[in-house]
Amino acid sequence: MLSDVQIAYETWGRLTPARDNVVLILPGLSPGAHVASSAEDPSPGWWEQMVGPEQAIDTDRFFVVCVNSLGSCHGSTGPASPDPRTGIRYGPRFPVLTIEDIAIAARQTLCLLGIHQVRAVVGPSLGGMSALAYALLFPDEVRALVTISAATRSTPFAIAIRSLQREAIRSDPAWKAGEYESEAPPRTGLRLARKLGLISYRSASEWQGRFGRERIEVRPDEAGLFDPEFEVEAYLEHHAEKFVGTFDANCYLYLSRSMDIFDVAEHGGTSEAGLGWIRAERTLVIGVESDFLFPLWQQQEIVDGLRRHGREVEFSVLPSLQGHDSFLVDMERFCPAIESFLSRV
Amino acid sequence: MLSDVQIAYETWGRLTPARDNVVLILPGLSPGAHVASSAEDPSPGWWEQMVGPEQAIDTDRFFVVCVNSLGSCHGSTGPASPDPRTGIRYGPRFPVLTIEDIAIAARQTLCLLGIHQVRAVVGPSLGGMSALAYALLFPDEVRALVTISAATRSTPFAIAIRSLQREAIRSDPAWKAGEYESEAPPRTGLRLARKLGLISYRSASEWQGRFGRERIEVRPDEAGLFDPEFEVEAYLEHHAEKFVGTFDANCYLYLSRSMDIFDVAEHGGTSEAGLGWIRAERTLVIGVESDFLFPLWQQQEIVDGLRRHGREVEFSVLPSLQGHDSFLVDMERFCPAIESFLSRV
Numbered sequence: 001m002l003s004d005v006q007i008a009y010e011t012w013g014r015l016t017p018a019r020d021n022v023v024l025i026l027p028g029l030s031p032g033a034h035v036a037s038s039a040e041d042p043s044p045g046w047w048e049q050m051v052g053p054e055q056a057i058d059t060d061r062f063f064v065v066c067v068n069s070l071g072s073c074h075g076s077t078g079p080a081s082p083d084p085r086t087g088i089r090y091g092p093r094f095p096v097l098t099i100e101d102i103a104i105a106a107r108q109t110l111c112l113l114g115i116h117q118v119r120a121v122v123g124p125s126l127g128g129m130s131a132l133a134y135a136l137l138f139p140d141e142v143r144a145l146v147t148i149s150a151a152t153r154s155t156p157f158a159i160a161i162r163s164l165q166r167e168a169i170r171s172d173p174a175w176k177a178g179e180y181e182s183e184a185p186p187r188t189g190l191r192l193a194r195k196l197g198l199i200s201y202r203s204a205s206e207w208q209g210r211f212g213r214e215r216i217e218v219r220p221d222e223a224g225l226f227d228p229e230f231e232v233e234a235y236l237e238h239h240a241e242k243f244v245g246t247f248d249a250n251c252y253l254y255l256s257r258s259m260d261i262f263d264v265a266e267h268g269g270t271s272e273a274g275l276g277w278i279r280a281e282r283t284l285v286i287g288v289e290s291d292f293l294f295p296l297w298q299q300q301e302i303v304d305g306l307r308r309h310g311r312e313v314e315f316s317v318l319p320s321l322q323g324h325d326s327f328l329v330d331m332e333r334f335c336p337a338i339e340s341f342l343s344r345v
Numbered sequence: 346m347l348s349d350v351q352i353a354y355e356t357w358g359r360l361t362p363a364r365d366n367v368v369l370i371l372p373g374l375s376p377g378a379h380v381a382s383s384a385e386d387p388s389p390g391w392w393e394q395m396v397g398p399e400q401a402i403d404t405d406r407f408f409v410v411c412v413n414s415l416g417s418c419h420g421s422t423g424p425a426s427p428d429p430r431t432g433i434r435y436g437p438r439f440p441v442l443t444i445e446d447i448a449i450a451a452r453q454t455l456c457l458l459g460i461h462q463v464r465a466v467v468g469p470s471l472g473g474m475s476a477l478a479y480a481l482l483f484p485d486e487v488r489a490l491v492t493i494s495a496a497t498r499s500t501p502f503a504i505a506i507r508s509l510q511r512e513a514i515r516s517d518p519a520w521k522a523g524e525y526e527s528e529a530p531p532r533t534g535l536r537l538a539r540k541l542g543l544i545s546y547r548s549a550s551e552w553q554g555r556f557g558r559e560r561i562e563v564r565p566d567e568a569g570l571f572d573p574e575f576e577v578e579a580y581l582e583h584h585a586e587k588f589v590g591t592f593d594a595n596c597y598l599y600l601s602r603s604m605d606i607f608d609v610a611e612h613g614g615t616s617e618a619g620l621g622w623i624r625a626e627r628t629l630v631i632g633v634e635s636d637f638l639f640p641l642w643q644q645q646e647i648v649d650g651l652r653r654h655g656r657e658v659e660f661s662v663l664p665s666l667q668g669h670d671s672f673l674v675d676m677e678r679f680c681p682a683i684e685s686f687l688s689r690v
Contacts, residue, residue, distance in 0.1 A: 092570065156556040156577035157549035163578045164540050166571050171533045173518060188516045195509050196541070204502035204637060211501040213608065225441065226511050226598055230605070232501035233508045253571055260575070263558065292549060292637070 004084040007109045008068040008075025009033050013059035025066040026123035026130040029255050032074025033066040049331040056339035070105035071097040071254045079250035092178030097254040099262040103133035124148035124327045129262050136277035144345045145280040148327050151298040152264035152271040158293050161200045162256045165193035169249050178250050186249050191240040203290035203323035275305035283313045284341040293324040349429040352454045353378050353413040353420025358404035367460050370411040371468035371475040374600050377419025378411040394676040401684035415450035416442040416599045424595035437523030442599040444607040448478035469493035469672045474607050481622035489690045490625040493672050496643040497609035497616040503638050506545050507601045510538035514594050523595050531594050539585040548635035548668035620650035628658045629686040638669040
């Protein structure tokens with residue numbers, strides 16, 4: 001059991017006196033609660049084009065709340081936080097983290113804000129799993145649901161990729177069974193894990209058009225035989241390096257595993273029965289053709305499961321090229337899809 | 346330059362007095378020359394069901410030769426071999442290895458056997474690239490060509506995966522910039538590389554049917570929070586462990602990179618022009634629908650390129666579920682495809 005849990009969140013827009021205009025955003029594995037810029041923090045957020053005045057998630061109309069996942073290192077209590085009972089970082093002593101825990105922590109946050117009903121819960125990727133968990137654990141409190149590239153459970157292919165990411169971190173001698181100092185993290189393992197993440201988040205056809213066989217322009221003279229030579233390798237290196245400086249390795253392990261063990265079927269025997277708990281009036285399920293980590297058939301499974309319980313579901317299949325990450329990149333397709341749905345909520 | 350190069354090969358069947366019944370098999374990245382069992386070595390080969398009397402590659406009819414790639418550690422000279430000038434393992438002092446080098450070494454081997462014409466060159470994966478190189482470097486010596494899940498060049502997606510495999514090996518402190526002792530190889534890096542290989546060689550749908558979300562039956566009590574829990578993780582672990590004991594890390598690095606840098610376009614400005622060198626009377630191109638490492642459009646590229654030069658090409662698209670590795674597993678589809686082609690050669 002955790003005590004003195006802290007949860008980071010940000011808000012945009014104004015809460016109506018009736019407290020009935022809340023849109024809750026639950027983030028993916030790596031981002032925090034900073035979805036969009038604000039007066040308090042003018043830096044661009046991870047969904048800057050999606051959230052704002054007169055944008056798809058319209059902050060003139062909605063009171064938007066984004067809650068950083070329990071277990072993350074962007075302000076919420078997680079393995080990188082000190083255990084208040086000892087003052088020492090939880091590290092590997094943090095308890096098993098589930099998607100349900102993340103949903104419950106987000107809901108408690110809203111309760112403390114005096115919010116007991118959300119107009120919509122919106123979540124991509126891990127956040128889409130959290131949104132499913134939220135809607136099925138608190139059926140009376142969710143009027144609409146938007147899942148993006150999510151799933152009722154992970155495929156063995158996705159589990160294999162994430163298991164290998166975790167092994168890369170755990171194999172780094174600097175990981176020290178999770179007891180590394182924050183100044184000396186397992187950078188090498190985290191770099192490998194992030195690169196594998198990027199490979200699984202994008203798509204082969206995007207990279208074919210974007211990089212082809214372009215070589216790195218200036219390859220240093222002292223470059224070794226196996227140092228990066230192609231542009232695609234430089235791209236991976238750049239993004240991995242950026243990530244290593246901002247994300248805690250133990251948090252990554254816990255959040256990654258929460259996706260593997262999540263299974264809607266545990267709430268009713270089968271995925272379909274588990275989905276039966278959800279009573280949102282409307283649901284939008286968005287999937288992307290080029291996503292091989294959360295493929296379209298898994299989106300179809302959510303759609304079919306909800307419809308079999310008589311729920312109203314819209315299914316939006318987007319032909320975005322950027323794979324699982326499309327929701328962060330292909331705003332031309334994602335903004336209208338979400339805007340259109342929310343205009344009818 | 347290498348001196349005193351040694352190349353391992355095996356043969357099956359009998360060479361006709363006219364020396365005109367040779368089928369040359371060029372292997373993928375990891376296997377050696379032991380394609381099938383024989384009187385000398387009765388252990389099963391890596392293509393046991395494909396090669397033998399009255400099998401698809403019929404050793405009653407053909408004199409079958411399989412040549413272990415230059416640079417491999419299964420008997421041919423490579424980074425794991427001692428440099429005859431110093432007696433010390435080449436290790437990272439081995440020169441850059443190209444697919445063309447592998448083809449030239451195979452051809453020299455046949456020359457030393459007194460063979461100057463092959464009825465067919467057959468190669469899967471890296472071996473398919475080697476077969477393309479063989480056919481374009483020695484156009485007068487190849488009557489028929491069979492490429493399986495090959496490509497005229499690697500996609501950025503495939504390069505990204507292989508680059509990450511190499512980085513996993515190079516990041517292992519035991520790698521020691523390639524100067525490890527053979528008794529203390531970079532096992533951890535090689536294990537990670539092999540697991541990523543397996544993920545890229547198979548297919549998500551195969552694993553969905555095969556593993557689903559099956560848990561490991563007996564998980565030891567002392568299992569850590571992030572130790573394998575799902576069957577798919579145990580499968581990867583089993584195969585990676587097997588591989589680590591049989592393959593040299595530096596050889597892996599050199600062979601892996603040879604696939605990245607191979608580009609038929611370097612033989613004529615474009616892939617199509619490069620393919621123009623090939624004068625085989627007939628070619629069979631086999632591709633697999635579920636292969637995302639050497640996808641079908643790359644098979645189509647070989648087919649189109651050869652046809653534009655007026656070559657006779659058959660294109661066999663197999664619906665195998667096992668991804669890039671299907672040629673090793675789905676013998677029910679591969680044997681008839683190859684048998685039918687060779688019966689007309």
